[in-house]
Amino acid sequence: MNVTKLLASRAARTHRKAWAAVFAALALTSLLLGSFVLALASTGLGHARVERYAAADLVVTGDQETRFTAKPWGSDPETARAGLTERVRVPAGALGVVRKVPGVRAAVADDVFQVGRAGRAVTGRAWDAARLAPYELRDGRAPRAAGEVVVGGGARIGERVTLRVAGADAAYTVVGVADGPDAAVYFEAAEARRLAGHPDTLDAIGVIAESGVGTGELSSRVRHALDAAEIHSVGRRADGDSAEVQVETADGRGGPEFLAAAPARKGMLELLASVAATVVLIALLVVSSTVVQALRQRAHEIGLLRAVGATPRQLRGAVGREVGRVAARAALLGAVAALPAYAGLRGLLGARGALPPGLELPFPPWLWPAPLVTAGITVLIARAAAWIAGARAAKLRPAEALRESAPGTPRRVAGLVLLGLGASSAGTAVLQSGQAAAMAAGAAAVTMVIGCALLGPWIAAGAMRILGAPLRRFGGPGGRLAAANCTAAATRLGAALTPIILVTAFTAVQLSGGATLTHAGQGQAREAMRADFAVRADGGLPSGAVERIRDVPGVRAATDVVRGTVVLARRETGEPRLDRLPVLGVTPEGLPHTLDPKLRNGTLSALRPGTVAVGGDRARSLDARPGSTVMLRFGDGVEKKLRVVAVYERSLALGDFLLSRDELLAHASMPGPGQVLVTAAPDADRPTLAKALAAAVPGARTEPDPAPIQVEPEDQELVEVVTVAAVSAIGAYTVIAVLSTLSLITIGRRPELRLLRLAGAGRRQLRRMLRLEAGATALTGLAVGAVVASVPLLAFSVAMARTVPYLLPVQALVIVAVVAVTTAAGTLPPARAALRGRYPGAGPADG
Structure with missing residues (x-):
C-alpha cells in the first residue's frame, strides 16, 4: 500500500x-x-x-388529462398520458353539491372567456369569482346590471367601452376599477354566464373552507360528495366513460x-x-479516451x-x-x-x-x-475509465511498453459491428416518423461515433494511404516526416481522430436535424401561401367576417384559418403513445386559391365537421386514404372518428391534419386570434381592395402580402432554446476534449521531437511537420465525422422531409473553423518546449 x-x-x-x-x-x-x-x-x-385561485382552499375542475392503454409485445398493458390544453368543464350541478358539503364556507363558480377590447384579447369573468384571488375594488362599485363592468385598468369610471365576445360587439359602462391584471374585465354574474356560452357547465369551482377545517379533510369530503352524486367531467372520453372531476389543492x-x-x-x-x-x-467516451x-x-x-x-x-x-x-x-x-x-x-x-x-x-x-x-x-466514471486503462497498462510486459502495440482483432470486429448497428438504426429511421425517426437517427449517430473510436487506428491508416502521397510530394522534408510519423503511429493518430469525429458528427446532427425540417417547412409554407391579404384582429374577428369579405368586390377567394391542437393515440413497437400535434381549422371554400396544401387525392371542398384531410406522411403511417376513417382526440380530450376526404403533400408547413374551422372551434375553450386569408381577383386594384376590406370588417387589420403560415408545436421555442444550449455546452465540451487529447499526444511526443532535433532536423522542418500532421488530422476527422453524420441525417431527412439534409453554410464554416483552430492549438503550443534551443548535431536554428 x-x-x-x-x-x-x-x-x-x-x-x-x-x-x-x-x-x-x-x-x-x-x-x-x-x-x-x-x-x-x-x-x-x-x-x-x-x-386566480390563491384565496381558494380547493378548486374543483375537469380532468385535464387524456389516457391511452395498450399492451406492448410480451408485456402487461401500459397507459400513456397526455395533458389537455383546452378546458374540460364540469356540470353546473356540481356547484350545488359542493355548497352542501360540511365545512364549505363558500363555493364560487368561475367561467373564463375571451373578450376583445380595443383590438386586443383580454380575459372575461364574473365579478363574484374575483374574490377567489382575491381581487378587490380600488375604485367604484361592483357590477349590478348586465350593461356594467369592472375593469382591471385602462379605463375611467363612467366611461363607455365596446367589448367583443364570441364575435358580437356590445357597449358597457365601467362602474369600477379592480386590483389584479389589467387584461381583465369583470361582468355581473348572469351576464358572464350568458357570455361564456355554456350555461349548463362551469370552468371551475373555487371552494373556501370554514375556519378550523383542514384542506385535506375538506378535499376528501368534496371528493366523496361528487362521487356520490355521480358528477363527472363533461365530454365522453376515448374509453367511452366520463372522467372524474378533479379536486385540486396547494x-x-x-x-x-x-x-x-x-x-x-x-x-x-x-x-x-x-x-x-x-x-x-x-462523457463516458471523452473521459475514458482522455484517461x-x-x-x-x-x-x-x-x-x-x-x-x-x-x-x-x-x-x-x-x-x-x-x-x-x-x-x-x-x-x-x-x-x-x-x-x-x-x-x-x-x-x-x-x-x-x-x-x-x-x-x-x-x-x-x-x-x-x-x-x-x-x-x-463523475468520479465513478473516471474510476471506471482508470480501472480499464490501468488494467491494460499493468499487463504490458516491459518490452511491449517500449513500442506502440497494434490493436487486436476483437477491437476491429467490435467497431465494425457498431458501425453496422448504427447503419441499421439509421435505416430504421426511414421507416418511422416523428419522434421515433429522430430517436433512431440520434442513436445511429452515437453508435457510429463509438464504432469509429474503436476503428480509429484503421481509419488513420486508411487516411494516410490517401494523404501520404500528397504530403510526401508537396510537403518537402516536413511533409515526408509527417507522412512517416502518421503512418507509423496509426494508433496515436486514431486516438486524436476520435474527439474530432465526435464533435463534428454530434454538432452536425444536432444542428442539421432541426435546420432540415425548418428549411423544408419554410419552403412548403412559401409555396402554399397564395393569398394577397390577411385580415385579423387580436381580440377576435366578428361573426360572419369571412362571409362579408367574400361579398367585397374584387375578392376571388377568402378562407378563415384558426390554429389548434389534436392528440393522436398510436402504438410504437406495441407501446402506447399520445402525440400532441398542431393543426389548422379552415373553411374549405376556395381554399386552394388562398392556402394550397398541394392535394394528392380526394377533395378539400368536402371538408366539414366530421371529416378531415390528412398529410401524406401521416396518411402513410396510418394507412389512411379518402373514404377511410381516423380517430383523433381534440384539445378537450373528446375522441371522434373522422372520415378522410383528402390527402395532401405540404404537411411540414400546414400540419398533419386539416380540419373544418367549425369542428376545431367546437372543442376550443379560448380560441386564439384567427385570420381570414384573401386572394384578389386578377383584375382587382389592390389598394382599393385593401380599403374595401378594412371597411367590411371594422376594427380589424388588413395586411398585404401576409407571411406564410407554418404550424409549430406548442413547445417549439422551448425545444429550440434547450437544444441550442445543449449543443453549445456539449459542443464546447467536446472541443475541450479535442484540445486535451491532442495536447496529451503532443506532450507525450516531446522525447521523439527532441530525438529528431538531435538527428539533425531543424525547427522549421519540425514545425512544418506538426502543421501538416495537424492539418491531416483535422481533415480526416472532419471527413469521417461528416460521413458519420450524413448516414443518420439522410435517413432522418428522407423520413421526415423527403429531402436531403440541410445545414446553414455559416454553421458548417464554424464547425470547420473550430476544429481547425482547436487542432492547431492542441498540437503546436505543447511542442514549443521540445523545439526550443539548440541540440548537438542539429541543423540551423531556423531549420
Whole structure:
C-alpha cells in the first residue's frame, strides 16, 4: 500500500500537465451533468403558478388529462398520458353539491372567456369569482346590471367601452376599477354566464373552507360528495366513460388557470432527460479516451516500473489513486460551477420567452447540493475509465511498453459491428416518423461515433494511404516526416481522430436535424401561401367576417384559418403513445386559391365537421386514404372518428391534419386570434381592395402580402432554446476534449521531437511537420465525422422531409473553423518546449 501511495504521489507531481487535461474533462463533465440534473429536479418540482385561485382552499375542475392503454409485445398493458390544453368543464350541478358539503364556507363558480377590447384579447369573468384571488375594488362599485363592468385598468369610471365576445360587439359602462391584471374585465354574474356560452357547465369551482377545517379533510369530503352524486367531467372520453372531476389543492390549484403548464412541464422533462442521457454517453467516451491517452504517453515509464519489479496490482492501485485525486477535485469544482450554469440556462429560457405562461420552476435551497450527486457519478466514471486503462497498462510486459502495440482483432470486429448497428438504426429511421425517426437517427449517430473510436487506428491508416502521397510530394522534408510519423503511429493518430469525429458528427446532427425540417417547412409554407391579404384582429374577428369579405368586390377567394391542437393515440413497437400535434381549422371554400396544401387525392371542398384531410406522411403511417376513417382526440380530450376526404403533400408547413374551422372551434375553450386569408381577383386594384376590406370588417387589420403560415408545436421555442444550449455546452465540451487529447499526444511526443532535433532536423522542418500532421488530422476527422453524420441525417431527412439534409453554410464554416483552430492549438503550443534551443548535431536554428 505504501508503494502504491508513493507511485501515485510521484506520478501526480511529474505528470501535472497530463492530469490537467483529465482534470478539465472531468470538471466539464461534472458541470454539464450537474446543471442538467438541477434543471431536471427543478422541472420535476414545477407546477402552474397559483394566481386566480390563491384565496381558494380547493378548486374543483375537469380532468385535464387524456389516457391511452395498450399492451406492448410480451408485456402487461401500459397507459400513456397526455395533458389537455383546452378546458374540460364540469356540470353546473356540481356547484350545488359542493355548497352542501360540511365545512364549505363558500363555493364560487368561475367561467373564463375571451373578450376583445380595443383590438386586443383580454380575459372575461364574473365579478363574484374575483374574490377567489382575491381581487378587490380600488375604485367604484361592483357590477349590478348586465350593461356594467369592472375593469382591471385602462379605463375611467363612467366611461363607455365596446367589448367583443364570441364575435358580437356590445357597449358597457365601467362602474369600477379592480386590483389584479389589467387584461381583465369583470361582468355581473348572469351576464358572464350568458357570455361564456355554456350555461349548463362551469370552468371551475373555487371552494373556501370554514375556519378550523383542514384542506385535506375538506378535499376528501368534496371528493366523496361528487362521487356520490355521480358528477363527472363533461365530454365522453376515448374509453367511452366520463372522467372524474378533479379536486385540486396547494400548487395544483394553478393547473385549472394555466392549462398549458402541465403539458409543457412533461415535455420539458422528457427533453432534459434525453439531453442528460446524451451527456452521459459523451462523457463516458471523452473521459475514458482522455484517461487512456494520459496513461498511454507513460507507457515507457510503466514498462520500466514493471522491469524493476512493480506488480500489476501496484500499478493499477497507483493509477486508481492518481485518477481518484484528480477526479474528486475536478468533480467538486464542476458541481460548484453547475449552479451558475443552471442559472444561465434559466435566464436564457426567460429572456427568450420559451416557458409557457404560468409555469413555475422552483429552486429551493435544499436542491442546491444536487450537483454533488453528479460529482459522485463523475468520479465513478473516471474510476471506471482508470480501472480499464490501468488494467491494460499493468499487463504490458516491459518490452511491449517500449513500442506502440497494434490493436487486436476483437477491437476491429467490435467497431465494425457498431458501425453496422448504427447503419441499421439509421435505416430504421426511414421507416418511422416523428419522434421515433429522430430517436433512431440520434442513436445511429452515437453508435457510429463509438464504432469509429474503436476503428480509429484503421481509419488513420486508411487516411494516410490517401494523404501520404500528397504530403510526401508537396510537403518537402516536413511533409515526408509527417507522412512517416502518421503512418507509423496509426494508433496515436486514431486516438486524436476520435474527439474530432465526435464533435463534428454530434454538432452536425444536432444542428442539421432541426435546420432540415425548418428549411423544408419554410419552403412548403412559401409555396402554399397564395393569398394577397390577411385580415385579423387580436381580440377576435366578428361573426360572419369571412362571409362579408367574400361579398367585397374584387375578392376571388377568402378562407378563415384558426390554429389548434389534436392528440393522436398510436402504438410504437406495441407501446402506447399520445402525440400532441398542431393543426389548422379552415373553411374549405376556395381554399386552394388562398392556402394550397398541394392535394394528392380526394377533395378539400368536402371538408366539414366530421371529416378531415390528412398529410401524406401521416396518411402513410396510418394507412389512411379518402373514404377511410381516423380517430383523433381534440384539445378537450373528446375522441371522434373522422372520415378522410383528402390527402395532401405540404404537411411540414400546414400540419398533419386539416380540419373544418367549425369542428376545431367546437372543442376550443379560448380560441386564439384567427385570420381570414384573401386572394384578389386578377383584375382587382389592390389598394382599393385593401380599403374595401378594412371597411367590411371594422376594427380589424388588413395586411398585404401576409407571411406564410407554418404550424409549430406548442413547445417549439422551448425545444429550440434547450437544444441550442445543449449543443453549445456539449459542443464546447467536446472541443475541450479535442484540445486535451491532442495536447496529451503532443506532450507525450516531446522525447521523439527532441530525438529528431538531435538527428539533425531543424525547427522549421519540425514545425512544418506538426502543421501538416495537424492539418491531416483535422481533415480526416472532419471527413469521417461528416460521413458519420450524413448516414443518420439522410435517413432522418428522407423520413421526415423527403429531402436531403440541410445545414446553414455559416454553421458548417464554424464547425470547420473550430476544429481547425482547436487542432492547431492542441498540437503546436505543447511542442514549443521540445523545439526550443539548440541540440548537438542539429541543423540551423531556423531549420
